[in-house]
Amino acid sequence: MSRETNKTLIEKGQNQGSDGVVDDSDLLQDLLVKTSRTFALAIPLLPDPTLREVTIAYLLFRIADTFEDASVLWEKPQQIGALEAFGDLLREPSVERARELSLEWQARPSSEHAGYLELLDRTPDVIAAFMDLNPGAQQVVAHHTIRTAEGMASVVERTGPDGVLRLESIPELQAYCYIVAGIVGEMLTDLFLLDRPSLEPIADYLRQRSVAFGEGLQLVNILKDSADDSVEGRNYLPYDIERQEVFDLARQDLEAATEYTLAIQRSGGPDGVVLFTGLPVALAWATLDKVEKEGPGAKIGRVEVFAIHSRLKRAVAAGRPAIRSRRPETSA
Numbered sequence: 001m002s003r004e005t006n007k008t009l010i011e012k013g014q015n016q017g018s019d020g021v022v023d024d025s026d027l028l029q030d031l032l033v034k035t036s037r038t039f040a041l042a043i044p045l046l047p048d049p050t051l052r053e054v055t056i057a058y059l060l061f062r063i064a065d066t067f068e069d070a071s072v073l074w075e076k077p078q079q080i081g082a083l084e085a086f087g088d089l090l091r092e093p094s095v096e097r098a099r100e101l102s103l104e105w106q107a108r109p110s111s112e113h114a115g116y117l118e119l120l121d122r123t124p125d126v127i128a129a130f131m132d133l134n135p136g137a138q139q140v141v142a143h144h145t146i147r148t149a150e151g152m153a154s155v156v157e158r159t160g161p162d163g164v165l166r167l168e169s170i171p172e173l174q175a176y177c178y179i180v181a182g183i184v185g186e187m188l189t190d191l192f193l194l195d196r197p198s199l200e201p202i203a204d205y206l207r208q209r210s211v212a213f214g215e216g217l218q219l220v221n222i223l224k225d226s227a228d229d230s231v232e233g234r235n236y237l238p239y240d241i242e243r244q245e246v247f248d249l250a251r252q253d254l255e256a257a258t259e260y261t262l263a264i265q266r267s268g269g270p271d272g273v274v275l276f277t278g279l280p281v282a283l284a285w286a287t288l289d290k291v292e293k294e295g296p297g298a299k300i301g302r303v304e305v306f307a308i309h310s311r312l313k314r315a316v317a318a319g320r321p322a323i324r325s326r327r328p329e330t331s332a
Contacts, residue, residue, distance in 0.1 A: 024129055028055050031122060034115030035062050041309065042279045047272040052129075053137045053191050054276075059126045060090070060145045061184060062119060068152040068180075070110035071163035076156055082110070083153040087146045089127065098127040136194055144187035151179030166235045170245060173222075173236060177215040185214030188277075198268045209260040213277075216253025219246060220284040226296045247292055251326070254288065257281045258323050271316050278322035282308050285326075 032055055033040045043054055067074075067082040074082075085101055102123040109117055119126070130138065155176060159165045167173050189210040193199055199206070222236045223246060237246060261277040283300065286308060290298045300308075316322050 024125060025052070027122070027125060028052070028059065028129060031059055031115075031119050031126070035059070035113075035119050038280050038283055041305075042276045045272050045275040045279065047270045049134070049137070050191055050194075050270075050273065053133060053141065053194075054188065056126060056129050056133065057141045057145065057187060057191070059119060060130065060141065061148060062116070063123060063126070064145065064149045064152055065180065066111055066113075066116045066120065068156060071156070071159060071165075073112075074108070074110050076159065076163070078108075079110075079156045080153045083149045083156070087149040090130075090142045090146050090149075093127055093131050093142075095124050095128050095131070098124040137191060140187060140190045140194070144183050144190070148179060148183045151183070155179060164235065168238050168240075170238065170241060170249065173219075173238060173246070174215065174249075176236065177218045177222075178211060181214035181218035182211035183214070185210035185212070188213075192264070192269070192273055196269070199264065202263050202267050205263055206260055209256040212253040212256035213260050213281075216250055216257050217280055217284050219250040219253060220288050220291070223247065223250065224287060224291050224296060224299060247288070250284075250288055254281060254284055255326060257284075258325055261322055262325070265316070265322055274316055274322050275312060278312050278316070279309060282312055282323050285323075 029044070032043060036043075036058065039058055043051065043058060046054055064083060064086055067079050067086065070079050070082075082101075082105060085104075089097055089101060102120055105120050105123075106117070110120070111117055130141065133141065155165065167176060186207070189206050192206070193203055223243075226237050237243065257277070258281055261274060261281055264277060265274045283305065286300050286304060287298075290300055312322055
């Protein structure tokens with residue numbers, strides 16, 4: 001670990017062990033809980049070192065997402081500038097540069113969400129943790145996060161002078177979902193495959209479904225949050241498209257995500273990876289059913305989340321399929 005990295009985390013009050021390695025796991029977990037919902041439940045299920053890699057990747061993606069969502073408080077040039085500077089930071093990571101940018105970003109807050117603002121304040125620590133990833137994981141995380149930041153800048157660029165984003169077709173909706181979620185699916189797949197020979201035979205199978213995995217989760221969120229998003233100037237659902245088309249696409253994607261999870265399980269992948277992939281998919285299926293029945297804003301409660309979580313863990317522990325396909329020809 002570099003002296004610069006140690007200095008940053010020690011100044012923030014992190015612990016340093018006798019071997020000189022700074023333990024920042026509590027800090028990263030705290031930031032995860034404060035900035036996430038579903039993934040704060042799912043990421044801790046992962047085995048090391050994937051747990052740390054995905055935690056850091058999630059926080060980096062969340063930083064970019066905060067800038068993309070800042071249209072209410074920031075003007076377009078500031079959003080694009082922040083996304084470009086963030087991409088440059090990942091190309092040439094530096095804790096000192098992260099400090100400078102963190103101060104710039106906080107001079108005029110981009111969000112009213114306390115967790116997101118704290119994450120921007122802690123950007124130097126997240127970058128320090130990113131710099132300490134093994135080279136393979138660092139390359140994967142940087143590559144995909146930069147792609148997302150660049151894509152988000154293009155999304156901001158196409159918003160109107162009123163800060164409103166309007167998507168006009170299903171292909172445009174899918175292109176947006178790819179930027180903010182499909183790339184995440186590709187990145188996760190690359191991280192899962194690192195140093196796991198047992199998964200190599202299904203690498204192509206997973207990659208073919210990785211974009212749909214992310215897209216499906218994103219579509220469920222868009223359908224659930226469509227009323228609130230519209231008020232805030234984000235019109236992700238095209239006006240001229242029947243909403244049922246989006247529900248059908250989400251179900252198709254979630255089926256691919258189900259196949260993705262079951263393939264990892266059948267190939268002897270770590271239980272933690274199976275649980276991590278299966279939990280958001282199971283929650284998305286339940287949420288989609290509820291939104292289709294009750295309309296935007298409907299969501300599953302904590303009791304149901306806990307029940308789904310517990311059921312998934314029991315199934316994996318017993319060697320049963322983590323989640324079941326809903327294809328008519330295979331459903332029970």
